[in-house]
Each structure stands twice: as structure tokens, then as C-alpha cells.
Amino acid sequence: MDFLFSFDKFQKQRAMQSSPKQSGQRQLYLWLRESILAGRLLPNSRMPGSRSLAQELNIARNSVIYAYEQLTTEGLLHILGRATFVAQLTATPRVEPAAPINSSQHLAARAELYPWPTEPKGTFTAFMPGVPALAEFPLQQWRRCITRAWRQVTLQQLDYSDPAGELTLRSAIAHHLTSTRGVICTHEQIFITDGTQQSLELCAQIFSDSGANLWLENPAYGGAVHAFHKAGLTLRGIDVDAQGIAPTIADWRDAPPKLIYTTPSHQFPLGSVMSLERRMDLIQMAQQNKALIIEDDYDSEFRRNGPPLAAMQGLIANAPVIYLGTFSKTMFPALRIGFMVIPTGLTQMVDKHIQQGYLRGRSAEQLALADFIQRGQFATHLRTMRRVYALRRDALVAAINQHLAVYSDQHISEAALVKGIYVQPLSKLALGTNHYNGLILGYAQIPEGEMDTYIQILAKIIHATLSR
Amino acid sequence: MDFLFSFDKFQKQRAMQSSPKQSGQRQLYLWLRESILAGRLLPNSRMPGSRSLAQELNIARNSVIYAYEQLTTEGLLHILGRATFVAQLTATPRVEPAAPINSSQHLAARAELYPWPTEPKGTFTAFMPGVPALAEFPLQQWRRCITRAWRQVTLQQLDYSDPAGELTLRSAIAHHLTSTRGVICTHEQIFITDGTQQSLELCAQIFSDSGANLWLENPAYGGAVHAFHKAGLTLRGIDVDAQGIAPTIADWRDAPPKLIYTTPSHQFPLGSVMSLERRMDLIQMAQQNKALIIEDDYDSEFRRNGPPLAAMQGLIANAPVIYLGTFSKTMFPALRIGFMVIPTGLTQMVDKHIQQGYLRGRSAEQLALADFIQRGQFATHLRTMRRVYALRRDALVAAINQHLAVYSDQHISEAALVKGIYVQPLSKLALGTNHYNGLILGYAQIPEGEMDTYIQILAKIIHATLSR
Numbered sequence: 001m002d003f004l005f006s007f008d009k010f011q012k013q014r015a016m017q018s019s020p021k022q023s024g025q026r027q028l029y030l031w032l033r034e035s036i037l038a039g040r041l042l043p044n045s046r047m048p049g050s051r052s053l054a055q056e057l058n059i060a061r062n063s064v065i066y067a068y069e070q071l072t073t074e075g076l077l078h079i080l081g082r083a084t085f086v087a088q089l090t091a092t093p094r095v096e097p098a099a100p101i102n103s104s105q106h107l108a109a110r111a112e113l114y115p116w117p118t119e120p121k122g123t124f125t126a127f128m129p130g131v132p133a134l135a136e137f138p139l140q141q142w143r144r145c146i147t148r149a150w151r152q153v154t155l156q157q158l159d160y161s162d163p164a165g166e167l168t169l170r171s172a173i174a175h176h177l178t179s180t181r182g183v184i185c186t187h188e189q190i191f192i193t194d195g196t197q198q199s200l201e202l203c204a205q206i207f208s209d210s211g212a213n214l215w216l217e218n219p220a221y222g223g224a225v226h227a228f229h230k231a232g233l234t235l236r237g238i239d240v241d242a243q244g245i246a247p248t249i250a251d252w253r254d255a256p257p258k259l260i261y262t263t264p265s266h267q268f269p270l271g272s273v274m275s276l277e278r279r280m281d282l283i284q285m286a287q288q289n290k291a292l293i294i295e296d297d298y299d300s301e302f303r304r305n306g307p308p309l310a311a312m313q314g315l316i317a318n319a320p321v322i323y324l325g326t327f328s329k330t331m332f333p334a335l336r337i338g339f340m341v342i343p344t345g346l347t348q349m350v351d352k353h354i355q356q357g358y359l360r361g362r363s364a365e366q367l368a369l370a371d372f373i374q375r376g377q378f379a380t381h382l383r384t385m386r387r388v389y390a391l392r393r394d395a396l397v398a399a400i401n402q403h404l405a406v407y408s409d410q411h412i413s414e415a416a417l418v419k420g421i422y423v424q425p426l427s428k429l430a431l432g433t434n435h436y437n438g439l440i441l442g443y444a445q446i447p448e449g450e451m452d453t454y455i456q457i458l459a460k461i462i463h464a465t466l467s468r
Numbered sequence: 469m470d471f472l473f474s475f476d477k478f479q480k481q482r483a484m485q486s487s488p489k490q491s492g493q494r495q496l497y498l499w500l501r502e503s504i505l506a507g508r509l510l511p512n513s514r515m516p517g518s519r520s521l522a523q524e525l526n527i528a529r530n531s532v533i534y535a536y537e538q539l540t541t542e543g544l545l546h547i548l549g550r551a552t553f554v555a556q557l558t559a560t561p562r563v564e565p566a567a568p569i570n571s572s573q574h575l576a577a578r579a580e581l582y583p584w585p586t587e588p589k590g591t592f593t594a595f596m597p598g599v600p601a602l603a604e605f606p607l608q609q610w611r612r613c614i615t616r617a618w619r620q621v622t623l624q625q626l627d628y629s630d631p632a633g634e635l636t637l638r639s640a641i642a643h644h645l646t647s648t649r650g651v652i653c654t655h656e657q658i659f660i661t662d663g664t665q666q667s668l669e670l671c672a673q674i675f676s677d678s679g680a681n682l683w684l685e686n687p688a689y690g691g692a693v694h695a696f697h698k699a700g701l702t703l704r705g706i707d708v709d710a711q712g713i714a715p716t717i718a719d720w721r722d723a724p725p726k727l728i729y730t731t732p733s734h735q736f737p738l739g740s741v742m743s744l745e746r747r748m749d750l751i752q753m754a755q756q757n758k759a760l761i762i763e764d765d766y767d768s769e770f771r772r773n774g775p776p777l778a779a780m781q782g783l784i785a786n787a788p789v790i791y792l793g794t795f796s797k798t799m800f801p802a803l804r805i806g807f808m809v810i811p812t813g814l815t816q817m818v819d820k821h822i823q824q825g826y827l828r829g830r831s832a833e834q835l836a837l838a839d840f841i842q843r844g845q846f847a848t849h850l851r852t853m854r855r856v857y858a859l860r861r862d863a864l865v866a867a868i869n870q871h872l873a874v875y876s877d878q879h880i881s882e883a884a885l886v887k888g889i890y891v892q893p894l895s896k897l898a899l900g901t902n903h904y905n906g907l908i909l910g911y912a913q914i915p916e917g918e919m920d921t922y923i924q925i926l927a928k929i930i931h932a933t934l935s936r
Contacts, residue, residue: 033650037783074650074778075744098755098786101813105758111674111821119823124624134623143618150611155602156592158800182501182542194662197827206579210678210700226825232678232700276543287566290573310542315505318566332626334829345569353579355587357694359665361802365833 025063029070036076036086047077047084110230125422126454129269129442132329136388141377142331142368149368157363163354165192165339166363169370173325173339176373181300182310183323185341191350192366195338196298196326197223200261202340203294203322204231206353208258216261217245219429219436221268221296224261233259237431240267244274245282252285260286260293264312265300269429269440279312286320293321301330301382302389313341327369330382337369388444395448396441399455404462409437415461421454493531497538504544504554515545515552578698593890594922597737597910600797604856609845610799610836617836625831631822633660633807634834640841641793641807649768650778651791653809659818660834663806664766664794665691668729670808671762671790672699674821676726684729685713687897687904689736689764692729701727705899708735712742713750720753728754728761732780733768737897737908747780754788761789769798769850770857781809795837798850805830805837863916864909867923872930877905883929889922 035041047053050068054061068084071077078087120128164170170190177183193199200223208214210232216224218237228235236255238247245262260282264274274282286293295312313323323341331337342350372378413425426438446454503509515521518536522529536552539545546555588596632638638658645651661667668691676682678700684692686705696703704723706715713730728750732742742750754761763780781791791809799805810818840846881893894906914922 033778070647070650073648076778098784098788100786101788101811103814103817106675106760106814107817108673108675108677108680110677111817131627134626137623137626139621139623139626146618147615150614153607155605155607158602158605158607158802159599160796160801179538180541182538195827205576205698207574207576209576209578212576223825223827230673230825292574310501310544316566318568320566320569328628332829333628333827334626334831336827336829343569346571346574349571349575349579357665357691357698359663359691359801359804361800361804363802 023063024057024059025066028057028059028063029067032067032071033074033076036071041086043086043088045086047086119424120417120422124445125417125420126446127416127439127441127443127458128422128445129424129440130329130333131442131445132332133385133388133392133444134332135445135447136385137332138377138381142372145368145371145375145377146364148371149364152367153364157367159361161360161363163191163358163360164351165190165360166366166370168374169366170339172370172373176378177311177323177325177341181297182314183341184314184317185323189341189344189347191340191342191354192360193338193340194336195328196296196324197227199324199326199338199340200224200227200294201231202350202354202358203259203292203324204228204233206350207292207322208233212258213255214259214261215245215247215251215255215257216431217263217267218431219269219426220261220431221263221298222429224296225429225431228259228261235431240270240272242272243278244272245278247282247285252289256289257291260291261296262293263296263298265297265309268296268298269424269426273309274312276309276315279309279315283312283315283319283321291320293319294324295321296324298324298326299329302386318343318345330378330385331369331372335365335369337366391448392443392446392451395451396443396455399452402452403455403459409439411465412439412458412462415465416458419457419461421458421461423458491531492525492527493534496525496527496531497535500535500539501542501544504539509554511554511556513554515554587892588885588890592913593885593888594914595884595907595909595911595926596890596913597892597908598797598801599910599913600800601853601856601860601912602800603913603915604853605800606845606849610840613836613839613843613845614832616839617832620835621832625835627829629828629831631659631826631828632819633658633828634831634838636842637834637838638807640838644841644846645779645791645793645809649765650782651809652782652785653791657809657812657815659808659810659822660828661806661808662804663796664764664792665695667792667794667806667808668692668695668762669699670818670822670826671727671760671792672696672701674818675760675790676701680726681723682727682729683713683715683719683723683725684899685731685735686899687737687894688729688899689731689766690897692764693897693899696727696729703899708738708740710740711746712740713746715750715753720757724757725759728759729764730761731764731766733765733777736764736766737892737894741777742780744777744783747777747783751780751783751787751789759788761787762792763789764792766792766794767797770854786811786813798846798853799837799840803833803837805834857912859916860911860914860919863919864911864923867920870920871923871927877907880907880926880930880933883933884926887925887929889926889929891926 032041047068048056050061050064054064068077072079072084076087077084167187169192170187173190174185174187177185193202204214204227208231212233213236214228214233215236215238216228217240220237225235236251236257238245238251240246244264244267262274262282264279266273282293293312297311300311311323313319313321320343322343324338325341326338327335328338409425409427413423416423423439423441426436426440430436443451500509515536516524518529518532522532536545540547540552544555545552635655637660638655641658642653642655645653661670672682672695676699680701681704682696682701683704683706684696685708688705693703704719704725706713706719708714712732712735730742730750732747734741750761761780765779768779779791781787781789788811790811792806794806795803796806877893877895881891884891891907891909894904894908898904911919
């Protein structure tokens with residue numbers, strides 16, 4: 001039978017294959033499919049019975065049945081009575097298997113591949129910035145909130161939900177912000193996002209067009225640079241001094257901004273706090289220039305030196321400020337919940353915009369978070385963490401003073417990563433002419449008792465690097 | 469005492485205020501803050517004791533204590549011994565409360581506000597497309613998966629995780645796709661996203677630059693139009709016929725695409741299935757033009773007319789196809805988990821790109837979904853839903869044939885919404901010259917027994933609209 005003859009090739013190919021990882025049924029399935037698509041198995045020809053083909057090929061009969069079923073599902077075989085036939089395809093396929101796709105043909109210029117080493121994720125590496133002390137998180141309490149939320153979730157809450165977020169969570173956040181951060185807002189101004197990254201993208205998308213001037217602090221948070229770059233904005237790094245972002249008269253004259261991105265409570269990465277005078281100046285100049293200020297308050301809950309200044313957003317009524325918050329630091333990063341506080345005059349257009357382009361769901365997670373806040377567990381956790389972080393910070397400063405005097409930047413970061421320590425190089429976050437050289441040490445994850453050990457390891461790496 | 473004198477104003481303002489919603493403590497807090505910031509309360513002046521001020525103002529002493537504490541937290545008051553003083557601010561504030569921000573000054577041209585009515589979300593409205601039959605979802609089984617996942621979650625899984633997604637979920641998806649959809653892939657090609665919307669944004673961002681030609685079916689899924697428009701691509705609508713997307717020689721010559729967006733298994737919204745011939749043609753032409761095809765397989769699990777054709781992605785090895793899938797239809801929309809299958813030659817650069825710009829977490833939800841798939845509950849649910857949807861579809865067709873003959877579009881959609889029915893107007897999804905006029909009826913949520921009732925309501929609306 002001419003038809004069966006071609007299966008010889010299958011046998012030979014199978015015997016010769018270098019990677020015998022695939023099961024017999026998978027091999028047969030792929031072989032048959034290719035043969036049908038390439039026209040080697042003619043349309044309407046009858047396939048051998050599963051029992052006889054299995055014997056012929058010396059494979060299990062179930063493997064043949066599986067392959068036949070699969071190809072029938074895909075429309076390449078069809079069953080008539082008890083017999084199986086090759087389908088009559090409307091096309092004469094002409095496409096042969098191609099070589100793997102060459103990435104250089106397809107990578108967009110804007111899909112930046114920075115030279116920086118990839119930051120480790122999902123593993124503990126000492127001094128990774130931006131990661132809270134996960135071991136201190138009250139996971140039991142949170143599990144109970146999650147379980148309660150899933151128990152209470154309604155069928156309609158399995159559907160897409162309001163892109164602005166669940167009302168109970170928006171209310172809980174509004175209450176928290178007005179009572180602890182001096183933010184002036186109602187729940188109608190709160191818009192839930194998947195985190196600050198999405199908040200930044202939304203701000204860029206709604207409030208600025210491609211090519212518009214955006215100011216940001218130099219050095220700045222890499223995620224912000226990425227979001228604004230992606231949105232096609234013209235980025236202008238404004239130097240930071242001890243009082244925070246310090247735009248000059250020339251900056252205002254030469255490149256008046258549409259948006260100003262700033263971290264006034266705790267500048268990332270340099271740590272300075274924007275003075276009240278500078279805040280007032282910035283608000284006033286923004287008003288005059290019809291610019292909006294994006295106040296990223298990512299870390300204010302944990303300020304260490306003295307009491308936190310109130311948010312810029314609440315310094316005056318109707319300040320031209322979009323306040324951004326996140327639960328990645330106060331709860332845990334995997335939660336992926338953040339929010340924006342939008343000025344009252346702009347809420348309607350933000351709402352209109354997100355209603356047509358953004359999909360949201362995750363009602364259960366949002367309700368669990370609202371529950372966690374309303375039960376006071378969030379406030380309790382914040383108090384605990386302030387104590388934990390104060391101890392860790394003191395231990396860090398003491399260990400640095402003892403073991404480290406001078407250090408360099410990029411090489412140290414690379415050498416440290418080999419030892420399971422990630423110190424983010426400061427130069428990575430600087431825009432334009434690079435005059436920053438330093439290491440950012442996230443200490444939240446390291447118990448104070450272990451701080452000395454890690455700094456000693458880091459010191460050895462630094463000394464080794466310097467002596468080379 | 470000159471100092472206390474100014475509180476008279478507070479009393480008067482309080483008595484006169486038109487919206488007496490705010491509590492006494494909130495009013496006092498806001499009043500004091502404004503007075504300090506405006507310089508009416510002089511730096512270093514001593515505040516009255518809480519008891520005497522409460523008597524003076526005739527409000528609760530706790531309200532005064534609250535306001536003092538809050539302003540101390542914000543750095544506007546400070547405590548020395550048992551007395552409270554106005555802080556010495558470095559700035560002389562000059563900014564007065566502003567009028568609400570005018571949205572027209574800030575809205576970007578690209579933040580499109582379409583004229584279409586907002587689609588209802590989070591409430592049942594008959595015929596909403598793209599929403600599955602949520603009442604049939606095995607919520608109990610899913611709750612158990614969620615509870616198990618949260619019980620097993622490790623501390624490191626509370627951290628940011630690999631932006632490509634959890635390995636177990638990627639493996640479960642790869643296995644499901646190869647065995648049911650004819651997709652050729654390993655888990656290394658699977659990238660988890662927050663849903664198809666994010667998948668589309670990533671494709672546009674990584675594989676095309678601003679201004680590049682993108683083809684999409686006309687009419688097309690609105691979310692795709694939004695994503696590509698946002699990415700600055702030049703959109704070209706390609707007409708769809710009974711065999712699917714039908715580009716002409718002139719299309720290939722005049723506007724060769726960088727990306728082609730298509731829904732071959734079940735064209736949205738017209739429902740046609742791309743023929744095998746058309747698929748082969750498209751792959752061949754894409755190869756010649758160094759274009760990538762985005763195959764959005766959002767709905768293939770529920771094809772109604774005959775067996776589904778295998779995915780384009782697996783028609784030949786190394787096809788220039790990015791396969792997109794979502795769990796919004798097969799599980800539930802609020803889950804917010806989708807995925808991309810990237811050609812082997814491109815996985816490395818996709819991985820590199822997302823490692824530096826995208827944050828992911830939600831490990832517990834991903835693990836719960838992997839668990840749900842691995843236990844076979846996903847496959848069982850799919851089988852159940854195929855039966856449910858087949859019954860509902862038959863009931864819909866029967867009811868339409870009985871009650872509706874001709875109909876129109878936009879006006880009917882608006883009129884129907886008033887009655888709790890959302891029929892998406894087809895003209896909303898058409899690009900350029902609008903020659904589509906129709907209604908899209910999502911029937912998944914409506915038990916077949918109720919179909920007749922809803923169609924009768926819709927028929928009345930249509931008849932009323934036509935007779936006007």
C-alpha cells in the first residue's frame with residue numbers, strides 16, 4: 001500500500017532523532033500533520049486503522065488514537081462512520097518550515113535593551129532597593145482577608161469591574177490619606193491601578209502628547225524613566241539638591257514642562273526631602289505654566305528623620321498635583337495595587353478615558369485590601385514596620401561607618417551580585433552627563449543582626465575592586 | 469489675646485458654611501493649617517491649650533487634640549515640653565487656594581474620548597459581548613485553588629516575580645495549548661500578562677516603532693485599536709470576507725505592515741473563520757515582508773460550527789506568529805491573566821525587554837490557576853461551557869428568527885441600554901468609511917430559558933425605533 005510506504009520515513013526519522021524527548025504519539029501527530037499540510041497525504045485518502053498502524057509502527061495503539069483524535073479536532077482528518085479520512089483542504093499549502101526567526105529583523109528601536117545587568121527577581125539578594133521586609137508581613141491576617149473576600153464575592157464581581165476600582169477600597173484609601181498624609185480628597189478622586197508603573201503610564205497618556213516636555217528629578221526612579229520614554233515624552237532631568245528638585249529660571253524658560261515628576265517626601269534615590277519653600281515654589285510655577293506635578297509618595301510612610309511633611313497635594317486646595325501611592329512597599333510587591341489621586345477638575349475626563357481603554361477586575365483582591373485597611377491591620381502593620389526599619393537603618397549606618405570608607409559603582413554592583421548581594425549602581429539612574437557614583441542599599445529585608453555580616457562581605461568586594 | 473482673636477473668623481465661617489458635612493475636628497485642622505501656611509499664625513507662637521481652645525470654640529476637646537496631633541505629624545506644629553508651638557517654616561508661602569483645575573488645559577490630544585456611550589461594567593446587562601456565563605463558573609473549586617495557593621505561598625513569592633510569569637503556570641499553559649490548539653511551543657515561549665490588552669501593548673512596544681504600519685481586521689476589536697493607537701502605530705483596516713482578513717496586492721504594495729493583528733479562529737466581531745488557504749497565504753506573505761502576525765485566539769475554545777481549525781501558530785514550524793490567549797473568557801474576566809506565545813528566535817529579546825520595564829507579582833493567583841489547570845478542572849469547565857453555550861446560541865438564533873427581521877444600529881443600542889440590555893453597535897468597531905451596521909449580542913450570560921424574553925424586549929425597542 002503506497003500510503004503506508006511513507007511511514008517508513010517516520011520510522012527512520014524517529015530512530016535517528018537526536019533528541020528522543022518526544023513521546024511516540026507526539027511524534028506521530030507532528031509527522032501526520034506535516035504530511036497532510038504538505039500534501040503528501042492526499043485529500044480524502046483513507047487512513048489505516050489505529051490497530052494496524054500501531055502494529056506497523058511498533059507503537060502503542062493509544063498513541064495512534066490520540067494523534068487521530070487531535071488531527072480530527074484540528075480539522076485535518078475527518079471521521080466517516082468507523083473510518084478516518086484525510087480532510088479536503090481548500091488550500092494547496094506552499095509554506096515549508098522556516099528557520100527560527102531572526103530577532104534583529106523585528107526588534108523595535110524603542111524597545112530599549114539597556115546595558116545594565118538584569119536585576120534579580122524572586123530571590124533574596126541583600127540590599128535590593130524597593131523591597132519591603134516580607135518576613136514581617138502578617139501573612140496569616142492577609143490570608144483571612146483573602147479567604148473572606150473570595151467567600152463574599154458575587155458573580156458580577158467575577159466580571160470586568162469599574163476601571164476606577166472598587167468603591168470600598170477607594171473610600172478606605174481616601175480616608176487613610178486624609179487622616180495620615182494631609183491629602184485633600186474624596187473617594188471620587190481615587191483611581192485604583194495595577195501599581196505605580198501603570199499610574200505613570202496613565203498620567204503620561206492622558207495629560208501629555210508625544211514630544212511634550214516632562215521634567216523629572218536627576219537621578220530618578222528607573223520605572224518612571226521607562227514609562228515616560230515609552231510614552232514618547234521629551235525627558236529633561238532636573239538636578240536635585242538637599243532641598244529636592246531644583247529647576248532654574250533657564251529650565252522654566254527653555255523647556256516649560258507639561259508634567260513634572262517628583263518624589264518630594266523622600267527623593268529616590270538620593271533621599272532628600274523637598275523643603276516647604278521649594279514645594280510652594282513648584283506649585284506656583286506649575287500653576288503659571290499650566291503644568292501638572294506628579295507627586296510619587298512611594299515611601300512616605302517610612303520616613304526616618306523627623307516627622308513627614310504633609311503631601312504637596314494637600315498644601316493648598318486644588319493644587320495642580322496628581323498624587324501617586326502604592327501598596328508595594330507598605331503591603332508587598334506581588335499585590336500589584338496602586339492608586340492615583342486626581343484633582344477634582346480632572347476626575348471626569350480621567351474616568352471617561354479609562355472607561356474606554358482599560359480593563360480591570362480583581363475585585364476580590366481589592367475587597368480584601370479594603371478589609372485589611374478597615375480592620376486597622378494596615379495601620380498596625382505600618383507602626384510595626386516603622387520600628388523594624390528604624391532598627392535596620394541604624395544598624396546599616398553603623399556597619400558602613402565601621403567597614404566602608406570610599407567606594408565606586410558599577411563594577412562593585414556586578415561583583416557583589418555574584419555573592420548574592422544586589423547593590424543598585426546610582427549611575428544607572430542618572431540622566432545625561434553622569435556625575436553620580438554610588439550604591440543604593442535596600443535594607444528592609446535584612447534583620448539588623450545580620451547587617452554587619454552583609455556589609456563585611458560587601459566591604460571585601462569593594463576593597464578587592466579598589467585594590468585591583 | 470490677639471492670637472485667639474483670629475479664631476472668631478473660624479467660628480463665623482463655620483456657622484455660615486453651606487455644606488456642614490465636615491466634622492468640627494476636620495474644620496479646625498484645615499483652618500489651622502491654612503492659617504499656618506498663609507503666615508496668619510506666626511512662627512514660634514504658642515498655641516492655646518487644647519482645653520481652653522475647645523471651650524473657646526465650643527467644640528470637643530478631642531477635636532482640638534486631633535487637629536494638633538495631625539499638624540504636628542505634618543511638621544506644621546511642634547511640641548516642646550507640654551506646650552505646642554507653630555513651626556518655623558523656611559518658606560514664606562505665597563500660594564493661595566486655587567480654583568478647580570480646568571480640564572481643557574490638560575487633556576492630551578491622544579487621550580481619546582470617543583463619542584460612544586460608556587459600556588456598562590459590573591452589572592448584568594443582557595447581550596454584553598465578551599462576558600462569559602459567570603453563574604456557571606465553578607467558584608467553589610476556584611476558591612479552594614486560591615486558598616491552597618495562599619497557604620503554600622513563600623515569602624519570596626510576595627516579592628516582585630519574574631515578569632515572564634510563574635514557571636508552573638507557563639508549563640501548564642504550554643501543555644494545554646500543544647494538546648488542544650495545535651500550538652507548537654515550550655514553556656519558555658509563554659509569557660504571562662495581565663490580559664490581552666497588555667499583550668497587545670507589549671507586542672506594539674517591542675516589535676514596532678511609532679509610525680510603523682499595523683494592519684488589523686475591519687471591523688476589529690476595540691481594545692486592539694486602542695492599544696495600537698496608543699503605541700503611535702499607523703493603523704490600516706483590512707476588510708474581512710467570509711474567509712477572514714483579505715488583504716489585496718495593493719495593500720501589500722502600498723503599506724507593507726510591520727504587524728498584522730488578526731482573530732483567525734473566530735473573527736471579532738463578524739464571526740468568520742479564516743480559511744486554511746488564507747492562513748497559509750498570510751504566513752507566506754508575512755515571511756516575505758518580514759512582518760509578524762499577532763494571532764488573537766481569544767475565543768477558540770468555544771467555536772460552535774464544527775471542529776476548530778488548529779492555531780495558525782502551529783501550521784508550520786517557526787511561523788512568524790505571536791499567539792495570544794486569555795483566561796477572561798474561559799475562566800472569568802476579573803482574573804486578569806492572559807499570555808503570549810513568542811516565536812523561539814524572539815523569546816530572548818522579549819525576556820530582556822520585560823525584565824527592565826515590567827513589574828509582575830500575583831504569584832498566588834498564578835499558582836492557583838496552574839493548580840486549577842493541572843487538576844483537570846479547567847478542561848472539565850471548558851467541556852461544560854461548550855454544552856451551555858451551544859444551547860444558548862441555538863435559543864438566540866431561534867428567538868431572533870421569530871421576533872426580529874431587520875434592525876438598525878446606534879440608536880437601538882442607546883434605547884436598549886435604558887432597559888438594561890447592552891447590544892454593542894457594530895459601527896463602533898469599524899475603521900474609516902463606516903459601512904457596517906449591526907448589533908453584537910453576547911449571549912453567554914443568559915440562560916436559554918430567558919432568551920426569548922430578552923429578545924422580545926429588544927424586538928420592541930427595535931420596532932419602536934424603526935417606526936419613529
